[in-house]
Amino acid sequence: MNQRPKLRSPPPSSAASSPSPPTSPNLNRDKAKTIIKMPRKSYIKPTLVLASLLTIFALYTFLFYTPPNYNNNSSNLLNLVNKFDTNNSNVNKVKIYMYDLPRRFTYGVIESYAAARGGGQVEKDALLKYPGNQHSAEWYLFSDLNRPSESRINSAVTRVMDPEDADLLYVPFFSSLSLVVNPIRSANANGPADRPTYNDEQMQEALMEWLEEQVYWKRNNGWDHVFICQDPNALYKVIDRVKNGVLLVSDFGRLGRNQASLVKDVILPYSHRINTYNGDIGVENRKSLLFFMGNRYRKEGGKIRDLLFQVLEKEMDVIIKHGTQSRESRRAATQGMHTSKFCLHPAGDTPSACRLFDAIVSLCIPVIVSDYIELPFEDVINYKNIAVFMDTTTAVKPGYLVKSLRRVSTERILELQKELKKVKRYFEYEDPNGTVKEIWRQVSSKLPLIKLMTNRDGLIRLQNSPQSCYKISLYIENLDYQEPATTYFGEKPRPAKLACTIISMS
Structure with a gap:
């Protein structure tokens, strides 16, 4: 280890090395006198100047300084951010391309719906009106992407017109409306012979035939495609052919585990059918304890409704009515929900309902009676703060549900109402900061997973290319196995030659 170097004194100067001339004692005394008589340097003048300047500055500040208006500053900062975002609208946004589908899959479905009910032809698509129903999310998303980009400020996605630039590709088929184009008729009713016929299954097949010809569908095996199928039966015939994509659904009630999951898909709220309550929180005008109005008899998971009718219809302060979709029923439901503290939510044909x-x-x-349910936007809404949950076995015990609700204090009811008021915008499709904006945020959050799956799918296809298969077969031929060689893909063992098949990761 090197030792720390010693500090050395600077070399003496040449003047110091030469001998000093002798000094006269008298000269030294005279010099000392001179030094003693030299006046001291004064610091009073600069100190006074500095003090004067500080005094003037303090006086100016006291008389003329105005404290900053932080509200204006925040507003100015927000305006600056918005301006920057407007000028750079594509920065950090997911780019989405909406397919220009043949007309029969969009406006043509609306036209067929109207024609099946006696409606006439219209000259322009802009005059077509999407029929209001609980599955109208497909119309709101379609309309939103058709709006000018400058009117979609702060959306998580931006529409691009070139699919080469897109992160995601949206397929705007009105699949839920397509299910109900033909009106429900009684078995003995005979419709007019001149009414046009419509076949939803044929439309689903036609959609897939068109889509499978698109180069961008083949490019990533459908992983980067987005489909809306909000009705539980929408796209049911082709669901296995679109399951790689992001599915926009209301719940997973009729979808298998290999078809849908919370990891890759998005749960949508139904469009509410009654008028929004615009009043403030409170219990004074809510005289009823519990309200429900709907179809008493449902299929599958909805059978719980009949049992709830039996245990609740004779309870005091409880309004429970059988009703079907009609204008009069909606008026009665609006009145009942606006004047009740709690609203019963049992399952429909599937776990969720409008x-x-x-x-x-x-x-x-909401009093949610369910053993399992997927709810919209669970990453931003804590439903325990806005609803009461109860399993089906407990809910149908005579008297138990009503007694539990009566024990909820007024303070707790007000807390729940306050939280409902905070989050209700997430369920308003027509609110610019409401449902549509949140759906696109949810969709955009799936992009990292989509990139992972497309890259992995591409890797598997590469490994299963003819060149890779040839190498695998040579390797197997060089092995002296008595039994056929096997390989594992996280499932059952398969013959090694099957390694050359493309594996769909669902």
Whole structure:
């Protein structure tokens, strides 16, 4: 180890090395006198100048300084951010391309719906009106992407017109409306012979035939495609052919585990069917304890409704009515939900139903009776803060549900109503900061997973290319196995030659 170097004194100067001339004692005394008589340097003058300047500055500050207006500053900063975002609208946004589908899959479905009910032809697509129903999310998303980009400020996605630039590709087929184009008729009713016929299954097949010819569908095996199928039966015939994509659904009630999951898909709220409650929180005008109005008899998971009718219809302060979709029923439901503290939400044919969202916009605390349910936007909404949950076995015990609700204090009811008021915008499709904006945020959050799956799928296809298969077969031939060689893909063992098949990762 090197030792720390010693500090050395600077070499003496040449003047110091030469001998000093002798000094006269008298000269030294004279010099000392001179030094003693030299006046001291004065610091009083600069100190006074500095003090004067500080005094003037303090006086100016006291008389003329105005404290900053932080509200204006925040507003100015927000305006600056918005301006920057407007000028750079594509920065950090997911780019989405909407397919220009043949007309029969979009406006043509609306036209067929109207024609099946006696409606006439219209000259322009802009004059077609999407029929209001609980599955109208497909119309709101389609309309939103058709709006000018400058009117979609702060959206998580931006529309691009070139699919080469897109992160995601949206397929705007009105699949839920397509299911109900033909009106429900009684078995003995005979419709007019001149009414046009419509076949939803043929439309689904035609959509897939068109889509499978698109180069961008083949490019990533459908992983980067987005489909809306909000009705539980929408796209049911081709669901296995689109399951790689992001599915926009209301719940997973009729979808298998290999078809849908919370990891890759998005849960949508139904469009509420009753008017929004615009009043403030409170219990004074909510005289009823519990309200429900809907079809008493449902299929599958909805059979719980009949049992709930039996245990609740004779309870005091409980309104439970059988009703079907009609204008009069909606008026009665609006009145009932706006004047009740709690609104019952049992399952429909599938775990979810539009009644939940009717209750939320009514500030009527939902009582969700279900053993399993997927709810919209669970990453931003804590449903325990806005709803009461109860399993089906407990809910049908005579008297138990009503007694539990009566024990909820007024303070707790007000807390729940306050939270409902905060989140109800997430269930308003027509609110610029509401449902549509949140759906696109949810869709955009799937992009990292989509990139992972497309890259992995591409890797598997590369490994299963003819060149890779040839190498695998040579390797197997060089092995002296008595039994056929096997390889594992996380499932059952398969013959090694099957390694050359493309594996769909669902």
